[in-house]
Amino acid sequence: MTVFSALTSHYRRHPLQLFALAVMILLATMLWTGVHHLTSQARASLDQSEAAVAERRQVVRADGQPVSVTDFAYLRREGLCVMPWLEVSGPDTGRVVGIDPLAAACFGTDTDAEAPWQGELNGQPFVDISEATGRAGGQASLSLLIDRSESAEPMPAGYRTAPFSVGPDTGELGESFLLNLDALGVLVLLITALLVRSVYLLGLAQRRDSLALLRRFGVPPRRIRRLLVLELSLLALVCILPGVWLGRLLAAMLGDGFGRALEGLFDAPLYAGQGGGWLMPVGIMLAVVLAACLVDFLGPMLRVLLPHEKSRRWWPPALLGAGLGLSTLVESLPALFLGVALVFVAVGLWLPGLIGGFAEARARRTRDPLARWRYRELSVLVRRLALPLVALQFAMAMVLAVQALVTTFESTFDRWLAQRLAADFYIEVPPQADIDPAGAWLAERIPDAGGQWHRVIRGTATLAGGTEGSDTQVDVLAIAPVGPLVTDWRLLEATGDAWPKLAAGNGLMVNEQLARRQALDIGESLTVRLAGQTVELPILAIYPDYGRPAGELLLGAAILPTEFSPTFRSLSVSPGAMSIDGVTSQLRGIWQQEQLTVRDNRSVKALATVIFDQTFLLTRAMTLLTLVLAAAALLLMGWVFFSTRAGYFRLLVVWGMSRGQAARQLTRLSVTLTGLVALLALPLGVWLTWVLVHRINPLAFGWSLPMAVYPGFWLELGVLSLAIGLSIAWLMRRQLLHGNPAPAHANASIGGER
């Protein structure tokens, strides 16, 4: 018999233990692969969806007339890369977009994601333009998209370029969310590594006697370690492949709803589903498994670096201090992530000691010997299950942070939509059109119909003397009339009567980013140069403008000088009892334009909400999955570990306790344990939320979400920890009720630990 077969003979006698190890590696692989797959798919899908709806450029006629096939032919003959985009909608056809893949061949692929016309046109509504023409019984509108690289070039006479957009641009809100998902993916990997490490240690603990015997037979410890690594690597290889497969399956199941939502939103099969390779998850999981084993080799090195026990005791506080310092003070993302990692490592190192210390203090204080025994057992339990407990704490902290983050994102996203898409419709004012007669008509008719409207004028201004003493160019958003479409905005800070003063031209509002960068406060006066004129106006309020890092001033349109040259003008209209067709028809008449760009904000809002809801749902599902796995790991390892301690509970039965009473002691023990872990996860979770919201986001994007804590989640976490504790007790109780009635072998192996 070789040493290796002697080593593995343990599992021939205890196949259940081998099964437990294999299941842990498989589940850990499944979890990380699932999360990684979902995150990368969510990223790819959001990228694609943004690409599908991203603002592009189109060529329009300077005289405001709609473009036709003749225009297309002329522009192509002039050498411009333009592509026809025929949008047909009707009660029978729904929304169909006819495109010409041949014409699109000259388009560059400068976007990260594939444009909808690339690849096969097998999805609705993207069809070949000839097919769309055949369906053009309903309303049809032709647009001519121009390649980005050519849109900056001068156009042939009679033509100009204009923005072309088919949906909402979520700005950096989506990117920010994905960055947070990435951060959570790293955390999941850390939890996975902890679980694998705990499985490895469990394997060692179970075979302590066999290993000691091999050493006594003269096998060098180094060889035994190498064989253990080999054994675990083989086991990992066998388990990782089905784990990756299961993870992908899980991601596909969870992602199905997400995919459907995307397809519903963009009418195209955008969710990539089972794409992506196998190699990376397999490679990463193998690396994690090997790292989990090889970290032992760092032990001697650490002992050389820190030879005294006392110096090792300073590790956790030193790491925590360094981590907190880095995550609070640094201004670079990698250093911030390092700080977060250090805090997690410190907390992980501290958790067993903290709970153990608590248990020891309680044991010393109580006079009841049964309670003292329970606290001492708790202390042993914490030491033996330290790693899965740390994993559970991290998973709980992550759930707290993600719940808070997702809820904050949800409400922020709702407010963002409400702010950006307050009106039901958005009508672009043609470049040469006079906005005043249209405004006069709207002012006369819309209020009577119970609707609301305002005009929006965008441009730029210069702020004199910012924080650095230099002038700063900022965006201008001018609105008139100032009505409920804006007065319902949530303001971060405001003086009294901010909106009436804005309407009267007695001040301005600044967005949050400008206020942060220029250290502006309400009540301060700003010197603003608008089209050569300098005005000094007090800051009436600071408004949030999520996902838009540029500085912006909100003004009443009345104070804009006549020389002000707008970059963009539009009308935001909620027509009330009037139909939007009636409104646009009237505006077409006023402006003598055949075609107007009208966006239905309600459908944009509804669709954007659907896609983000799905993303939030997925994120919650992923974190809950992590928690379930951490709980399952604790359950599994608790079960294996309890087999070595069950003898002492049986001793209580021998001493006259009923099995039910002994099981109740067990329940108190496990519920106390998971309850304490949840309690310690709470500050970590709140801190992680703070880091994600107030540090990572501002560093990555220059803006911050409002941070909210939700005590309701804390309660949910408490209930969850109770459920985990009860499940562990239930599983262990089965061992107690069905095992050997006498505690004959409780001192064997590690069972005698105190």
Place this chain on the structure above:
Amino acid sequence: MSDLLISAQGLRKQFRSGNEPVTVFDGLSLDLGRGESLALIGRSGSGKSTLLNVLCGLEWPDAGSLRILGESFEAQSHPHGRAETLWGELRRRRVGVVFQETNLMPALSLLDNVRLRSRLANRDETPCRDWLERLGIGELADRYPDQVSGGQRQRAALAMVFAMQPDLILADEPTGSLDRRTAEEVAEVLFNLQSRHGCGLILATHDTELAERCDRTLDLGHRQAR
């Protein structure tokens, strides 16, 4: 109250090994009076430990009847309900059990182990330290089981049993893991205290010298009472 602590008639105990039933003992009867000691002897696997488990209600006979400390029990597959409660009460207050190993909670000091046992038996905890003194390990009271020798652990186990003032002591190889001299010391303490307190004692042992110190022996290998 009758002086007969145990009266067992026609006890049968079987296990299943695969599909085959294995009979450990069948038609076994025994009596034990107050202050009397009985040694169970026999080769390994003859059923000594199983019989002790049956006599303290940790296992249940498949057939036969058992009257112990005035309570009657009929054979059934598993003790439950009132029978389990009754057995629990007996073990808690009146029947002390000593095993070869694992008599102490490793997370508690010797003194706390004795206190815990007394608390469960609803006895006064004050004399717990005295019991350790009487067993010669008073100075070790605050040590943990892994900090004392095997013999000292068994003395602590006896202190726990006597602190609960039992009517009956069931001891399964109480000196089995001790060296000769320590085993003799522990046995000395056990028999002294048993005779002083007048409780019954049933002892399962391979040690013929120890068995001979008992009033009677029951050889389970040959089912022969002397």
